[in-house]
Amino acid sequence: MFTKENYASYEDFCQRYELKAPENFNYSYDVLDAMDPEKVALIHVDDAGERRDFTFGFFQQSSAKLANALMAKGVKKGDRIMLVLYRRVEYWTVMLALHRIGALPIPSPSLLTKKDIVQRVNYAGISAIICEDSICERVDEARGECDGLNLFVQIDGELNDGWLDYEALMDKGGEDCPRTSDAPCGSDPMVIFFSSGTTGLPKMVLHNFDYPCSHFSTGAHWHDLEEGDIHLTLSETGWAKSVWGKFYGQWMAGAAVFVWDFRGKFEPAELLRIMAENKITTFCAPPTVYRFLVREDLSQYDLSALRHCTTAGELLNESVFHAWKKAFDMPIYEGYGQTETTLQVATFKFMEPKPGSIGKPVPGWEIALMDEEGKEVPQGEEGEICIRIDKPVLGLFDSYMDEPEKTASVKFDGWYHTGDKAWADEDGFLWFMGRTDDLIKSSGYRIGPFEVESALIAHDAVIEAAVTGVPDDVRGQLVKATVVLAPGYEGNEALTKELQGYVRELTAPYKYPRIIEYVTDLPKTISGKIKRKEIREADLKKYAN
Numbered sequence: 001m002f003t004k005e006n007y008a009s010y011e012d013f014c015q016r017y018e019l020k021a022p023e024n025f026n027y028s029y030d031v032l033d034a035m036d037p038e039k040v041a042l043i044h045v046d047d048a049g050e051r052r053d054f055t056f057g058f059f060q061q062s063s064a065k066l067a068n069a070l071m072a073k074g075v076k077k078g079d080r081i082m083l084v085l086y087r088r089v090e091y092w093t094v095m096l097a098l099h100r101i102g103a104l105p106i107p108s109p110s111l112l113t114k115k116d117i118v119q120r121v122n123y124a125g126i127s128a129i130i131c132e133d134s135i136c137e138r139v140d141e142a143r144g145e146c147d148g149l150n151l152f153v154q155i156d157g158e159l160n161d162g163w164l165d166y167e168a169l170m171d172k173g174g175e176d177c178p179r180t181s182d183a184p185c186g187s188d189p190m191v192i193f194f195s196s197g198t199t200g201l202p203k204m205v206l207h208n209f210d211y212p213c214s215h216f217s218t219g220a221h222w223h224d225l226e227e228g229d230i231h232l233t234l235s236e237t238g239w240a241k242s243v244w245g246k247f248y249g250q251w252m253a254g255a256a257v258f259v260w261d262f263r264g265k266f267e268p269a270e271l272l273r274i275m276a277e278n279k280i281t282t283f284c285a286p287p288t289v290y291r292f293l294v295r296e297d298l299s300q301y302d303l304s305a306l307r308h309c310t311t312a313g314e315l316l317n318e319s320v321f322h323a324w325k326k327a328f329d330m331p332i333y334e335g336y337g338q339t340e341t342t343l344q345v346a347t348f349k350f351m352e353p354k355p356g357s358i359g360k361p362v363p364g365w366e367i368a369l370m371d372e373e374g375k376e377v378p379q380g381e382e383g384e385i386c387i388r389i390d391k392p393v394l395g396l397f398d399s400y401m402d403e404p405e406k407t408a409s410v411k412f413d414g415w416y417h418t419g420d421k422a423w424a425d426e427d428g429f430l431w432f433m434g435r436t437d438d439l440i441k442s443s444g445y446r447i448g449p450f451e452v453e454s455a456l457i458a459h460d461a462v463i464e465a466a467v468t469g470v471p472d473d474v475r476g477q478l479v480k481a482t483v484v485l486a487p488g489y490e491g492n493e494a495l496t497k498e499l500q501g502y503v504r505e506l507t508a509p510y511k512y513p514r515i516i517e518y519v520t521d522l523p524k525t526i527s528g529k530i531k532r533k534e535i536r537e538a539d540l541k542k543y544a545n
Contacts, residue, residue: 002213002252004220010351010360017363019217021210021394024185028099031212031252033060040256043230044089045274047263054089056251061175063096069173070097073151073164077102077184080124080192082117084108084131084238087261090155090166091237092247094130095191099209100177102184106192106204109238110135117142120194121149124204124401130166133157185209192401193240193339204401205240205339212248214342214395217362219249222335222346223282224308227254232275234260234285240339241313245284255282268292272301279305286313287320288464290332291457294323303328308349310335313529315432315450319458321355334358336432338418341365342395344387345430356454357429358422364394369422369430374413382423382433382446390414421448438532440469442477447511449532455506456481456513459499461489466522466530470515470543481513482535484521491518 007013022030035041037057045051075081081103085091091107098105106124110132117138120126128151129139136154140162143149154163184190190209194202219225223245233245250257260274272293275283283306290311306328312335325331335346336358344367347359361367368376369383377383387393389411396416399407410417421433433439433448440447449467456465464484469477483499485491496516503512523531 002216002220004226004253007348007350010348013221013348013350014363017217017221019213019364019394021186021213025213026099026179026183026185026209027212027248028063028096029179029183031248032056032063032096035060035251041251042089042092042257042259043278044087044259044261045278046261051278052089059092059096062093062170063100064175064177065170065173066093066097067100067173067177069169070103071101072172073169075101075103075128075151078189079103079128080106080126082106082108082121082124082126082129082131084110084112084129084135085155086110086132086263087237087259088132088155089259090130091242095247099184099190102188102190104189104192104206106194107238107240107242108194109236112138114138114141118145120202121146124192127151128153131155133160136160136163187398189398189401191243195339203403203406206398206401208398210394211342212243212252214364215244215247215249216252217249217364217395218244218335218343219251219253219255221348222310222333222343223250223253223255223284224349225250225253225255225282229253229255229281230258230279230305231255231282232258232260232280232284234271234283234289244312244337244342266292268296272296272298272303275306276301276303281305282308282310284310284312287311287316288314290320290324291317294320294327298327306330309333312336315454316356317454317458318355321353336430338420340397340416340418341387344395345385354425354427354429356431356451357425358432359430360428361430367430368415369424370415370417374415377423379424379426382421382439382448384436385418385420385422385430387416387418388414389416435532438468440467440477440479442469442472442475442479442510447479451507452479452481452503452511452513455503456483456499458506459502461485461495461499464522464530466532466535467513468532468535468539470536470539478514479511480515480517480539482517482519482522485518491516 035056039056040053041056042054083105095105127148130153133154133156152163153166155166159165187208191207193205231250235241246257310333316334331353333347335343337343344365345358345361347353366388368386370386371377419436422430424430434450438449452467453465456462463486466482468480470480472478500512523534
């Protein structure tokens with residue numbers, strides 16, 4: 001159904017690569033059930049270091065049994081089900097079971113508070129929750145304020161009052177779950193992801209049953225997966241990135257998904273050990289993770305099985321790119337997309353990467369950089385990343401669920417407006433600048449925060465940085481950096497001058513931060529993205545005349 005071909009160049013890729021969803025597509029029936037039941041689908045290492053291998057046969061059987069059991073409890077097509085499952089194996093079983101039913105999974109992060117649960121359950125009309133036992137107490141605190149919530153399924157632990165035991169429920173489901181004539185497929189609603197909420201309340205991003213097909217580009221071509229590969233994407237299952245790298249495209253490309261279900265603080269040395277011991281062949285993580293990894297003694301780990309690395313989610317610092325390439329003789333290939341899309345811009349193995357560039361448009365995504373009047377900007381000037389939608393685009397979200405006004409505010413005049421800014425160089429490579437709201441206007445210059453942040457974090461003293469603009473009577477805005485320092489450094493005037501000079505050497509002089517504030521941590525969403533809006537609002541009060 002999905003066959004990988006090799007391409008000599010980006011131009012060859014654009015000319016020959018065309019991806020279509022099969023008619024009446026349903027991932028559980030058309031991909032999972034067609035797999036060799038003896039083949040390893042997923043390798044799971046838990047927080048205690050125990051490894052278990054799961055075959056496609058395991059998921060075929062377990063998803064069928066759970067689908068039958070849930071339907072017996074009244075779950076039906078169109079129901080909205082919240083999942084809070086960390087990186088547990090049950091996540092894959094539940095997702096596949098709900099795909100068989102046509103109920104809409106809403107993968108959710110483990111950091112949700114009682115307030116978050118109440119807000120999301122009522123906002124989304126959620127009728128059931130399937131979660132690990134560690135989440136049950138928070139759900140119980142919230143359930144009195146959630147009138148529509150009527151089914152509670154608990155995984156592990158002593159059973160709480162009013163909850164169904166996952167394993168006992170599974171045992172009641174029959175193993176045969178044949179595809180029916182009215183089985184969900186194609187343009188039917190399939191999954192809802194909440195957006196990160198960096199600029200406001202999270203939105204419900206709805207994707208249909210054709211959506212997984214677009215992830216073949218991610219798995220087969222961006223991750224460069226081959227039959228028998230072991231792929232690790234470092235993402236929790238509460239976000240769309242998990243299905244980018246831990247699910248659909250990887251299985252379609254013939255690879256096994258590797259899952260490290262660690263809890264608590266991320267330890268880079270432990271990740272390197274896990275990768276070495278389990279012979280990971282392909283790896284994807286945010287640039288922040290690579291920054292931590294290159295601070296370790298990489299020569300102590302046998303990563304000889306590793307052959308291809310990718311990154312997305314923020315800007316990749318050039319110094320990290322070169323440190324990784326020096327250590328392993330392989331580049332890091334960048335990519336870009338949103339919760340609302342799949343991979344839409346990337347650097348592939350048949351392209352020479354430009355460190356810091358997100359790459360070029362993926363075939364099937366017609367992209368233009370536009371100004372505020374909807375006109376395409378000249379090469380070299382920044383514009384909003386927009387996607388042509390006057391014909392269907394495989395992988396693009398259907399809508400913001402139940403919010404037609406919000407959908408119409410980004411989908412209009414034949415284009416989807418991403419809200420992200422970039423510029424294109426003379427070779428057609430795109431360079432990400434940030435959200436439109438994040439751009440800084442100083443003395444007539446428009447400055448994207450990512451380039452300045454990238455320069456700052458290249459300095460040994462800086463662990464993290466968020467760059468924003470503060471009001472200024474003369475320049476309009478001043479560039480300000482909010483910085484988290486590495487252990488052993490002190491935020492003083494001498495370091496501030498050193499960092500300012502360091503940025504001036506790496507970027508255009510007008511971009512250096514005239515104000516540097518030192519903090520112990522940055523405000524972030526529960527997905528880990530920096531909340532620059534919160535920093536800006538605090539600065540307005542602090543710096544306003």
